[in-house]
């Protein structure tokens with residue numbers, strides 16, 4: 001039975017396991033298995049396995065990707081797991097969200113990574129000249145990440161002002177029946193600019209796709 005007390009205790013444990021040194025990410029994954037679906041969704045859309053995270057980080061290390069900007073990161077718990085599991089290949093992780101009021105309210109869960117807010121920029125070009133381009137030009141290599149994002153127009157805006165060369169899209173496999181835009185397998189990117197370099201299946205429901213900009 002899911003109740004407020006159970007949720008509070010689970011959150012307390014998650015805050016404990018994500019506090020300080022990264023040694024507890026495996027314990028957090030194991031703990032995640034026991035969580036109620038409702039709380040899981042509040043925290044993140046996908047609980048990867050340790051092998052999923054290892055394969056993902058192997059790709060980042062191979063291409064020396066050192067910084068990630070996650071757009072629409074929500075709580076950032078998935079991103080925290082990715083960075084904690086990265087081991088020696090250190091990843092600097094930042095998030096961008098809408099609705100500061102919600103994420104700083106008492107009803108929301110804590111942010112697990114440094115969070116920036118879209119509304120701090122008066123328009124997309126300010127994001128361009130400020131946070132987004134500082135965080136994601138290409139030295140050292142960085143990636144812009146969208147996980148279960150569902151806003152085509154905003155996605156295209158971010159893509160237009162992004163200066164880095166890696167794009168990571170995470171979302172559902174088509175048969176799962178969940179709509180995201182972009183979809184990782186059919187993102188409708190300009191094909192002469194973006195090439196699919198790797199596709200990882202995370203469980204039988206989710207796909208992680210890595211695209212590289214070649215122009």
Ligand SMILES: C[S@@+](CC[C@H](N)C(=O)[O-])C[C@H]1O[C@@H](n2cnc3c(N)ncnc32)[C@H](O)[C@@H]1O
Pocket residue numbers: 043044045046071072073074075078096097098118146147148149150151154
């Ligand atoms: C389905 S949730 C996914 C959250 C998280 N990435 C995850 O996998 O758990 C989509 C997120 O995108 C955010 N979002 C929607 N439009 C956005 C925009 N224009 N810029 C940044 N974030 C946005 C929403 O606030 C929401 O947290």
